[in-house]
Amino acid sequence: MGISFWQIAIIAVIVVLLFGRGKISALMGDVAQGIKSFKKGMAEDDVASNDTKSSKTIDHDPAEPVKSEEAKDQSKAS
Numbered sequence: 001m002g003i004s005f006w007q008i009a010i011i012a013v014i015v016v017l018l019f020g021r022g023k024i025s026a027l028m029g030d031v032a033q034g035i036k037s038f039k040k041g042m043a044e045d046d047v048a049s050n051d052t053k054s055s056k057t058i059d060h061d062p063a064e065p066v067k068s069e070e071a072k073d074q075s076k077a078s
Contacts, residue, residue, distance in 0.1 A: 016024065 019027075
C-alpha cells in the first residue's frame with residue numbers, strides 16, 4: 001500500500017493553496033541559487049587546493065629524512 005497519484009495531487013493542491021504559487025516559485029529560485037553558490041564555492045576550493053599543491057617546493061634532499069625546525073636550529077647551533 002503506497003502513495004497513489006491522487007494522494008500526491010491532493011497534497012500538491014493543498015500546498016499551493018496554503019503558500020501560493022508565487023511563494024513556491026520564489027522558494028525554488030532560492031534553492032537553485034543556493035545550489036549554484038555551493039557549486040561555485042566547491043570549484044573555488046578545488047582551484048585553491050590545486051594552486052597550493054603545485055606551489056610547494058622541496059627545500060631538502062628527498063633522500064634525507066625531514067627534520068623539524070627545532071632540530072634544524074639545534075644542528076646549526078652545534
